[in-house]
Amino acid sequence: MIRLERVTKIYAGSSVQAVDNVELEISEGEICILIGSSGCGKTTLMRMMNRLISITSGIIRINGQNVMDMDPIELRRGIGYAIQQIGLFPHLTVYDNIATVPRLLKWDKQKIDDRVDALLDLMQLEPDTFRHRYPRELSGGQAQRIGVARAMATDPPVMLMDEPFGAIDPINREVLQDEFLKIQAKLKKTIAFVTHDIHEAVKMGDKIALLDAGRLIQFGTPEDLLVRPKNEFVKDFVGADRALKRLDLLRVRDAMMTNPVHCHNGDPGAKILERMIENDLNFLLVVDDQHCLKGYVKLENLRGHHGPVEDVTRPMTLTVTPDQNLKEALSKMLTYDIGIVVVTDETGQLVGFLNTATMVSVVGETYDEHGGRWGKITADGRIL
Amino acid sequence: MKESLPKSTGGRFWIMFGVLLAFAAGAFFEHLGFFEFAKNNPDEIWILFLEHIELVLISSFISICIGVPTGIILTRGFMRKYRETILNLLGICQTVPSLAVIAIAMTYIGIGKKTAIFALVVYGLLPIIRNSVAGLAGVDPVILDAGRGMGMNPAQLLFRAELPNAMYIILTGIRTSTVINVGTAAMSFLVGGGGLGDLIFSGIAMVDPGYMLAGAVPTAVLAIAMNWFFGKVEQWVVSPGLVFDTQ
Numbered sequence: 117m118i119r120l121e122r123v124t125k126i127y128a129g130s131s132v133q134a135v136d137n138v139e140l141e142i143s144e145g146e147i148c149i150l151i152g153s154s155g156c157g158k159t160t161l162m163r164m165m166n167r168l169i170s171i172t173s174g175i176i177r178i179n180g181q182n183v184m185d186m187d188p189i190e191l192r193r194g195i196g197y198a199i200q201q202i203g204l205f206p207h208l209t210v211y212d213n214i215a216t217v218p219r220l221l222k223w224d225k226q227k228i229d230d231r232v233d234a235l236l237d238l239m240q241l242e243p244d245t246f247r248h249r250y251p252r253e254l255s256g257g258q259a260q261r262i263g264v265a266r267a268m269a270t271d272p273p274v275m276l277m278d279e280p281f282g283a284i285d286p287i288n289r290e291v292l293q294d295e296f297l298k299i300q301a302k303l304k305k306t307i308a309f310v311t312h313d314i315h316e317a318v319k320m321g322d323k324i325a326l327l328d329a330g331r332l333i334q335f336g337t338p339e340d341l342l343v344r345p346k347n348e349f350v351k352d353f354v355g356a357d358r359a360l361k362r363l364d365l366l367r368v369r370d371a372m373m374t375n376p377v378h379c380h381n382g383d384p385g386a387k388i389l390e391r392m393i394e395n396d397l398n399f400l401l402v403v404d405d406q407h408c409l410k411g412y413v414k415l416e417n418l419r420g421h422h423g424p425v426e427d428v429t430r431p432m433t434l435t436v437t438p439d440q441n442l443k444e445a446l447s448k449m450l451t452y453d454i455g456i457v458v459v460t461d462e463t464g465q466l467v468g469f470l471n472t473a474t475m476v477s478v479v480g481e482t483y484d485e486h487g488g489r490w491g492k493i494t495a496d497g498r499i500l
Numbered sequence: 501m502k503e504s505l506p507k508s509t510g511g512r513f514w515i516m517f518g519v520l521l522a523f524a525a526g527a528f529f530e531h532l533g534f535f536e537f538a539k540n541n542p543d544e545i546w547i548l549f550l551e552h553i554e555l556v557l558i559s560s561f562i563s564i565c566i567g568v569p570t571g572i573i574l575t576r577g578f579m580r581k582y583r584e585t586i587l588n589l590l591g592i593c594q595t596v597p598s599l600a601v602i603a604i605a606m607t608y609i610g611i612g613k614k615t616a617i618f619a620l621v622v623y624g625l626l627p628i629i630r631n632s633v634a635g636l637a638g639v640d641p642v643i644l645d646a647g648r649g650m651g652m653n654p655a656q657l658l659f660r661a662e663l664p665n666a667m668y669i670i671l672t673g674i675r676t677s678t679v680i681n682v683g684t685a686a687m688s689f690l691v692g693g694g695g696l697g698d699l700i701f702s703g704i705a706m707v708d709p710g711y712m713l714a715g716a717v718p719t720a721v722l723a724i725a726m727n728w729f730f731g732k733v734e735q736w737v738v739s740p741g742l743v744f745d746t747q
Contacts, residue, residue, distance in 0.1 A: 166649060168645070168648060168649055189651050189652075189653050190651070191651070192648070192649060192650060192651035193650065193651030194651075197646070197649035197650055199642065199645065199646060199649070201642040202642075202646075203640075203642040203643050203645060203646025203647075204643075204646075205643055205646075205647075205660075205661060205664075205665075206640075206643070206665065206739075206741050206742055207664040207665055207738075207739035207741045207742050208664075208739070208741060209741065216647075216650055216652075217650050217651065220650070220651055220652065220656065250739075250740065250741030251741060252741060252743060266650075267650075276649075
């Protein structure tokens with residue numbers, strides 16, 4: 117846990133507060149994003165946490181201990197540190213780079229060997245291939261991975277990361293972010309993470325601290341910032357497309373309508389046809405006895421059909437799962453020009469469906485302008 | 501760093517050229533009486549040669565011991581303000597001809613080996629200091645930030661991050677200084693310091709090219725050997741992770 121109490125930084129020879137009275141708490145196992153435009157003090161704030169920059173006033177506590185009471189060298193050895201420019205030692209191999217802090221802490225060789233291999237595995241880099249490479253023999257993405265591995269070498273509970281994925285192309289960045297989130301889900305580090313990319317912030321952060329001119333403007337979950345921006349500045353910063361950004365944040369399960377109308381594959385065709393006409397339906401989902409999605413039937417296929425529904429059922433190839441985010445679902449719908457997409461779980465069970473209207477209402481801003489809770493349109497059109 | 505020249509037509513041409521040159525030089529030296537002199541006085545040349553090596557090694561060693569730490573001190577934070585001034589001052593000192601340095605040293609210390617070594621140390625210092633400063637100041641600050649952030653103390657930062665990364669440039673300075681030193685050491689004869697300068701200056705005085713060459717040729721060989729030696733040291737000491745363009 118990292119606690120900042122009225123932390124202020126004034127650089128020597130300047131009267132401006134680079135960091136101004138910041139009050140912040142990063143809970144155990146959380147990623148807290150420090151974000152803001154350049155010069156807002158986010159990096160300064162982060163670098164004060166391991167005393168690379170001195171604190172003018174205020175208190176920073178890491179796991180309850182005031183950092184000013186600790187030896188700065190010891191403090192830093194206990195905190196993982198990864199920076200945008202990576203800063204791998206060019207004269208050392210990957211192995212030696214990762215072993216930097218373990219060696220400072222005088223681990224024995226066997227323990228370091230094991231740790232390096234484990235970290236390379238974690239970063240999905242084949243240890244035998246990469247152990248003896250020099251940084252110049254690595255691609256940008258690989259170097260970033262090694263940089264993160266080095267920061268995690270001694271398995272520190274607290275990590276400071278200054279745009280650790282900043283220096284690589286967008287595609288690789290996405291990959292690294294996803295990998296890192298997976299690792300974080302397992303290891304549960306307490307992380308202060310500096311970025312200027314709101315997209316990255318929304319994706320990576322459990323909490324986001326938005327800074328401007330050294331002051332903490334808003335601190336809360338990504339949801340908070342997007343849905344309940346405190347003022348115009350926050351609104352501008354998260355961008356006019358903040359509603360779209362929420363697509364990243366929301367899961368299909370948040371927006372889908374559950375228990376869609378359906379029939380069983382053994383139902384007689386004539387009866388189903390009657391029901392569809394009665395309810396003015398063009399098509400109907402078909403499930404089997406285990407509630408697994410079999411496909412759909414169209415109204416015109418049922419006309420004059422007397423057998424069970426399954427004879428005229430067409431398979432449904434395009435589905436999404438409840439855990440996918442809305443952006444992926446919407447992208448599918450746009451790509452295939454469909455207004456509706458069916459949601460099934462991993463076992464193929466029908467769990468719901470998603471259409472553009474619900475998605476718009478879930479993501480849209482009709483509800484939140486005054487900080488009210490956001491609603492959901494149910495299958496029968498009611499707004500919760 | 502490893503220059504493995506492909507044995508192309510170009511390479512062969514230069515080998516042939518070298519052989520021809522050596523042959524021509526041999527004929528020329530024969531004409532001047534170099535071989536005859538060398539044949540008649542092997543002991544004298546050998547003793548002076550060893551003396552010369554002694555002068556070079558002692559003075560270069562001292563230059564390194566003073567020069568590299570000076571470079572380190574000049575790149576520490578608190579010296580940043582004075583660094584340029586000090587380097588400029590040293591640069592001006594370097595413009596004094598080596599002969600004058602030896603002469604000045606003699607007026608204060610008198611004659612003998614000590615004077616010679618003192619002058620050689622002073623004269624060899626600048627390239628080492630300048631390159632040490634350039635090498636250390638040129639280390640990517642990002643590396644230092646990373647090191648500091650991981651909890652290296654200043655000494656660990658210096659020995660584990662700064663020096664290894666600056667080593668190539670520092671060694672280049674040492675190499676330059678030592679090779680120059682081999683030539684300058686010939687002057688120590690003038691203050692009674694011995695060395696191959698004995699043969700060179702006597703040869704000049706007696707207008708005896710054979711005599712003079714008996715001093716000049718081993719001096720040249722020693723300079724080339726020193727250059728080669730430091731090239732090797734570079735390969736051992738500089739990490740293969742650091743690549744520098746070799747033309």
